Amino acid sequence: MASHSPEHYKTHYYVPDSSVYPFVSSIALFFIALGGASLVNGYAIGPKMMTIGGIGLASLLFIWFRRVIAESPDYNMDVDKSFRMGMAWFIFSEVMFFAAFFGALYYLRNLAVPWLAETELLWPGFEAMWPSSGPLGAQIVTNGVPSATEISEATKYGLIDPLHLPLYNTLILLTSSVTLTISHHALRASNRAQTIIWLAITVALGVWFLALQVTEYIEAYQQLGLTLGTGVYGSTFFMLTGFHGFHVTLGAFILFIVLLRCMKGHFTPERHFVFEAGAWYWHFVDVVWVGLFIFVYIL
Amino acid sequence: MSDTAVAHGHDHAHDHDHDHDHDHKPTGFRRWFMSTNHKDIGTLYLIFSLTMLFLGGAMALVIRAELFQPGLQFVDPHFFNQMTTMHALIMVFGAVMPGFVGFANWMVPLMVGAPDMALPRMNNWSFWILPFAFSILLLSFFVPGGAPAAGWTLYAPLTVQGGMSVDMAIVAIHMMGISSIMGAINIIVTTLNMRAPGMTLMKMPMFVWTWLITAFLLIAVMPVFAGAVTMLLTDRHFGTAFFNPAGGGDPVLFQHIFWFFGHPEVYIMILPAFGIISQIIPTFARKPLFGYSSMVFATAAIAFLSFIVWAHHMFTVGMPLQGELFFMYATMLISVPTGVKVFNWVTTMWRGSMTFETPMLYAIGVVFLFTMGGLSGLMLAITPADFQYHDTYFVVAHFHYVLFSGAVMAMMGGTFYWLPKWCGHMYNETLGKWHFWLTTIFFNITFFPQHFLGLAGMPRRYADYPIQFTEFNQWSTVGAFGLGISQLLFVYIIVSTVRGGKKATTEVWDNPEGLEWTVPSPAPFHTFDEPPVVK
Numbered sequence: 124m125a126s127h128s129p130e131h132y133k134t135h136y137y138v139p140d141s142s143v144y145p146f147v148s149s150i151a152l153f154f155i156a157l158g159g160a161s162l163v164n165g166y167a168i169g170p171k172m173m174t175i176g177g178i179g180l181a182s183l184l185f186i187w188f189r190r191v192i193a194e195s196p197d198y199n200m201d202v203d204k205s206f207r208m209g210m211a212w213f214i215f216s217e218v219m220f221f222a223a224f225f226g227a228l229y230y231l232r233n234l235a236v237p238w239l240a241e242t243e244l245l246w247p248g249f250e251a252m253w254p255s256s257g258p259l260g261a262q263i264v265t266n267g268v269p270s271a272t273e274i275s276e277a278t279k280y281g282l283i284d285p286l287h288l289p290l291y292n293t294l295i296l297l298t299s300s301v302t303l304t305i306s307h308h309a310l311r312a313s314n315r316a317q318t319i320i321w322l323a324i325t326v327a328l329g330v331w332f333l334a335l336q337v338t339e340y341i342e343a344y345q346q347l348g349l350t351l352g353t354g355v356y357g358s359t360f361f362m363l364t365g366f367h368g369f370h371v372t373l374g375a376f377i378l379f380i381v382l383l384r385c386m387k388g389h390f391t392p393e394r395h396f397v398f399e400a401g402a403w404y405w406h407f408v409d410v411v412w413v414g415l416f417i418f419v420y421i422l
Numbered sequence: 423m424s425d426t427a428v429a430h431g432h433d434h435a436h437d438h439d440h441d442h443d444h445d446h447k448p449t450g451f452r453r454w455f456m457s458t459n460h461k462d463i464g465t466l467y468l469i470f471s472l473t474m475l476f477l478g479g480a481m482a483l484v485i486r487a488e489l490f491q492p493g494l495q496f497v498d499p500h501f502f503n504q505m506t507t508m509h510a511l512i513m514v515f516g517a518v519m520p521g522f523v524g525f526a527n528w529m530v531p532l533m534v535g536a537p538d539m540a541l542p543r544m545n546n547w548s549f550w551i552l553p554f555a556f557s558i559l560l561l562s563f564f565v566p567g568g569a570p571a572a573g574w575t576l577y578a579p580l581t582v583q584g585g586m587s588v589d590m591a592i593v594a595i596h597m598m599g600i601s602s603i604m605g606a607i608n609i610i611v612t613t614l615n616m617r618a619p620g621m622t623l624m625k626m627p628m629f630v631w632t633w634l635i636t637a638f639l640l641i642a643v644m645p646v647f648a649g650a651v652t653m654l655l656t657d658r659h660f661g662t663a664f665f666n667p668a669g670g671g672d673p674v675l676f677q678h679i680f681w682f683f684g685h686p687e688v689y690i691m692i693l694p695a696f697g698i699i700s701q702i703i704p705t706f707a708r709k710p711l712f713g714y715s716s717m718v719f720a721t722a723a724i725a726f727l728s729f730i731v732w733a734h735h736m737f738t739v740g741m742p743l744q745g746e747l748f749f750m751y752a753t754m755l756i757s758v759p760t761g762v763k764v765f766n767w768v769t770t771m772w773r774g775s776m777t778f779e780t781p782m783l784y785a786i787g788v789v790f791l792f793t794m795g796g797l798s799g800l801m802l803a804i805t806p807a808d809f810q811y812h813d814t815y816f817v818v819a820h821f822h823y824v825l826f827s828g829a830v831m832a833m834m835g836g837t838f839y840w841l842p843k844w845c846g847h848m849y850n851e852t853l854g855k856w857h858f859w860l861t862t863i864f865f866n867i868t869f870f871p872q873h874f875l876g877l878a879g880m881p882r883r884y885a886d887y888p889i890q891f892t893e894f895n896q897w898s899t900v901g902a903f904g905l906g907i908s909q910l911l912f913v914y915i916i917v918s919t920v921r922g923g924k925k926a927t928t929e930v931w932d933n934p935e936g937l938e939w940t941v942p943s944p945a946p947f948h949t950f951d952e953p954p955v956v957k
């Protein structure tokens with residue numbers, strides 16, 4: 124199929140030739156997954172398998188995407204549209220992933236903790252409030268009933284001030300969405316220098332956000348005693364912000380690659396799917412952050 | 423392709439090029455491991471699904487063998503629980519879901535007149551993740567403590583305490599999720615973007631419609647399931663407290679998240695079956711589908727409602743009264759669109775000039791037996807009644823009526839319906855009918871008695887039972903072995919049909935509707951390179 128002339132693909136959908144990438148990528152995924160399961164169970168082979176799988180997957184995706192870039196002159200507008208739709212639905216799946224954690228936050232905060240406090244049988248004296256580490260953090264009691272000091276040790280933690288780093292981070296991310304849009308407009312207007320500058324600023328803002336987030340985590344762990352194990356508050360706080368941070372990292376990486384490709388002049392005002400895909404992704408992590416800022420930090 | 427060849431008939435070099443493309447299917451490793459062809463990938467999915475059906479089936483037979491008599495005969499209770507858990511995981515994620523994706527791969531491009539799936543390489547990736555995911559799941563039999571044994575629903579806190587196998591199940595589920603989501607994206611994009619000119623949405627075959635909506639459900643809920651097992655993983659190893667009351671968490675939270683995924687999941691497993699049935703019945707009733715647009719809207723309504731009924735699986739867990747009532751009424755509401763569908767199928771047959779080839783037998787069997795599953799579902803939906811039925815064999819009977827005689831038998835019917843198109847030969851009608859009747863009869867012998875067992879109070883997921891349940895259990899076990907052995911006939915029919923037999927015509931059946939019947943049998947390696955025009 125792929126042996127046709129470029130003329131052919133102006134009117135025909137590009138169906139790629141057979142390819143070994145998917146099969147090998149699946150093997151890499153197998154290594155990562157099985158390695159992960161071994162790692163959490165303390166098998167020394169776990170990290171090794173994950174490394175092999177991780178490097179394998181990263182290299183394959185690199186080769187795969189390079190191939191797509193090389194083929195891209197043969198993609199007609201229909202193929203372009205398939206990519207766009209694919210990206211949109213992928214982002215929808217990410218929204219639902221976060222929805223699970225926001226749902227858990229809602230349930231724990233509004234139902235689980237109050238019910239636990241009502242049930243005098245389990246933890247007499249435990250009072251409902253938010254944030255809450257629960258009666259005992261996440262520590263599982265192995266030696267009978269915990270003493271009062273043990274309990275107070277396990278449930279002592281400070282809170283992140285939402286109007287400090289989180290507020291800065293909100294401003295940073297919101298700004299980055301604006302700079303990204305400016306860059307996109309510049310691309311549409313064939314203004315390459317502006318495109319590159321504003322995109323570079325966006326990536327820099329992303330990195331700055333991540334740096335502040337790391338600072339915040341360090342502060343939480345070292346000064347506030349707020350950790351992943353601080354009961355349901357710590358769990359939801361770190362899982363939500365952690366997954367968000369991971370997505371920002373991914374988004375910044377995508378935009379960084381897009382930046383390199385802008386510099387190489389890969390895009391035209393009409394054809395720049397990856398740019399838009401990266402931009403959608405970036406706006407998505409931005410919106411998730413606004414949700415986090417409101418529901419995790421402020422309320 | 424042939425159209426282009428005609429148009430460029432004078433250009434010899436070009437012509438040669440085309441012929442070359444036609445004849446030269448890749449072979450060996452290149453064809454089966456590196457495929458970007460929707461038909462080959464569809465075949466891979468179908469073979470995988472059938473393999474898993476047998477593997478899961480073998481586990482079911484271990485369960486039934488043990489339950490032939492009260493007391494412990496063959497396996498210890500812990501292994502018994504591994505069997506129930508793995509049987510369900512394999513059937514749900516290995517047999518039913520990939521089976522339907524196989525049908526979608528084969529038929530959706532053919533039905534909408536597309537040259538292939540929209541994203542062919544990703545299509546292959548979706549498939550190849552599965553064998554590796556299931557390898558991990560199956561390897562869990564060999565780690566200390568054996569395979570997961572907490573039930574396919576993986577409820578915390580049991581799964582928080584389990585051994586390494588739980589982690590293996592979690593990572594395997596992540597892989598299956600990635601596969602499903604990519605597969606679903608592909609199907610949605612293919613239907614929305616690659617339809618032939620004139621193939622408007624409301625002209626799409628019902629099978630395509632049901633898959634479009636199924637794909638939407640998949641993208642909406644697989645990530646939620648991923649979230650649930652991720653929380654499980656961090657609760658197990660990283661000190662979070664989502665399901666741990668000592669940290670303010672709640673094991674019931676797991677059930678909520680799981681069933682928010684789980685109920686749409688059961689519709690993911692039945693909507694494509696509805697689609698297949700809606701293709702078969704009009705062909706053999708020789709009438710167009712009755713109430714096409716109501717069928718589309720009913721499917722959409724079912725999909726929507728499936729998001730707001732999840733807690734009918736949790737009536738006994740201790741929810742506030744308003745919750746119990748809401749989920750009871752919402753669940754009952756689903757029977758309305760479901761009823762619309764059954765009504766339409768029956769009305770399509772009404773006064774049709776019907777013939778009863780094997781696919782039609784399956785379709786009628788499904789309409790009849792699925793409806794029985796729907797009715798037992800309605801009984802379960804009545805909250806106070808469910809207090810009695812919950813976690814008994816009544817539930818087991820219910821979901822096997824909808825899943826086996828709904829989803830799996832629809833796939834069998836679909837196989838007989840499209841096999842001639844896939845491989846170019848007619849199957850042996852007598853054997854096909856034998857397979858239908860053996861399957862149907864043994865299915866009912868297996869599962870009908872389980873209604874009575876459940877009503878009498880026999881709980882599910884136990885290796886032993888009080889002696890008063892013996893007789894029904896023995897019926898059930900005998901039926902199960904009959905059902906299992908009958909499936910060897912299925913494999914025999916498929917293999918012998920692929921190998922040879924009467925040549926199938928392009929139309930295969932008597933004037934069936936749909937683009938798939940306009941291409942030769944077997945369908946050429948590449949179809950609709952030049953989009954057909956639909957009027």
Ligand code: HEM
Nearest residue numbers: 688691692734735796799800802803812813817821824825
């Ligand atoms: C008319 C529509 C239906 C209704 C009203 C209904 C209702 C219910 C209810 C209330 C339960 C919970 C029983 C209990 O655990 O106590 C249940 C369980 C179940 N249903 Fe349905 N159902 C319907 C259709 C379906 C369909 C179409 C499928 C799948 C194709 C399905 C698959 C299942 C499964 C797998 C379970 C058991 C899950 C488990 O606990 O392992 N149901 N159903």
Ligand SMILES: [Cu+2]
Nearest residue numbers: 685688734735
């Ligand atoms: Cu349900």
